[in-house]
């Protein structure tokens with residue numbers, strides 16, 4: 001079992017058992033760091049041999065691949081804060097100005113680039129010139145954007161409505177949806193728009209595209225995710241005196257609070273459960289969270305990434321969105337993956353129910369030909385490697401009614417808290433949501449620890 005830092009500590013002179021954080025994804029990492037920064041002893045327990053949770057990397061013959069392309073936006077302020085804490089802020093590339101090329105297999109292209117105007121007018125010039133929509137559809141899109149701006153994402157009725165139905169009812173016909181709304185909704189919510197809850201969709205559109213002008217500038221990692229998050233977190237937590245136990249699967253959360261690992265009870269001054277909802281429902285006692293059985297209703301939605309290595313460069317675009325193709329987004333991963341010659345592209349496919357069980361050999365018959373239609377230079381290149389990463393439970397299903405199933409950070413037990421991108425963060429299941437949940441759980445845990453200390457009369 002790996003471990004770093006100190007096991008037990010004192011704060012203000014009184015010995016306190018460490019706070020136990022269960023789960024070393026971004027939520028657990030954030031909670032552990034925030035508690036350690038505030039001077040509380042903390043131990044992070046992670047079942048796997050690495051930190052980073054749903055964001056990880058692996059080696060493939062000298063190439064470093066991620067389990068799936070991860071993207072963030074400039075409005076992901078909590079996530080950017082985590083990168084700073086991890087010393088990783090210089091290891092991502094954040095666009096100076098939101099700029100997305102949109103490709104089609106028929107050869108038509110569009111470009112969505114923000115202008116130097118204040119929000120929400122910053123995208124109007126791009127929309128006015130967007131060649132993948134007819135002039136009448138551009139007008140429809142503007143009307144749709146105005147209607148979206150009028151929605152309150154926190155309104156419970158929006159959680160029960162579907163995005164697809166709302167778009168249709170607001171004049172956004174199929175052509176507008178496919179060439180505009182779906183591009184961002186599918187990537188952000190990981191569910192087909194007709195099955196997506198309107199509330200989180202409205203939140204994403206309002207915050208990212210219809211709010212501050214710079215909110216949607218796109219950020220991508222320029223190093224493997226395993227280095228950006230997991231590796232950096234191990235070092236950062238140790239630097240702050242926290243402890244990390246890898247390959248340490250927590251079996252139960254017990255009254256006290258305490259946890260059980262390998263059959264052994266470990267006392268804790270507080271417990272933060274930052275595991276995915278399925279595992280959390282098994283760990284958290286029903287007395288602490290009577291609604292825990294309902295969490296299963298959040299379900300799961302898959303993401304598939306198709307990785308293609310060419311013997312030569314096939315595109316200069318760092319990223320592109322695609323309309324009318326199984327390819328949804330393309331990312332150039334050549335430098336981040338450490339490829340010396342040729343080009344390494346990943347194709348990100350969200351809401352990938354259709355692809356999750358398709359054998360790699362069959363996917364190879366679909367995706368490289370499709371890339372040749374989108375990127376003409378790929379026709380002259382040779383595919384030197386092709387592989388697929390599949391995340392069956394990439395996010396929960398952000399379907400109508402899912403919002404009311406997401407619990408807050410507090411439980412009925414005073415010292416037990418929940419974190420994770422699936423909890424009620426106000427954000428979809430994203431890195432930003434995960435970090436926000438970790439910060440909130442840490443805030444509540446600190447309040448609990450301070451109250452306990454005051455009650456026990458510690459100095």
Ligand SMILES: Cc1cc2nc3c(=O)[nH]c(=O)nc-3n(C[C@H](O)[C@H](O)[C@H](O)COP(=O)(O)OP(=O)(O)OC[C@H]3O[C@@H](n4cnc5c(N)ncnc54)[C@H](O)[C@@H]3O)c2cc1C
Pocket residue numbers: 022023024025026027028045046047048052053054055067068069070071072248249250251274275276279283303304391393394395419420421422429430431432433434
């Ligand atoms: C392929 C893919 C692409 C994605 N793309 C994006 C994107 O572009 N942008 C974006 O913002 N988000 C994206 N996401 C979503 C994002 O990765 C997640 O929302 C976020 O990482 C979840 O973090 P978390 O800490 O809540 O959960 P997790 O990362 O799932 O971490 C939970 C951890 O708990 C551990 N654990 C579980 N049970 C126990 C136990 N009993 N004891 C100890 N440890 C336990 C697990 O091993 C895991 O490490 C993507 C996800 C995937 C899979």
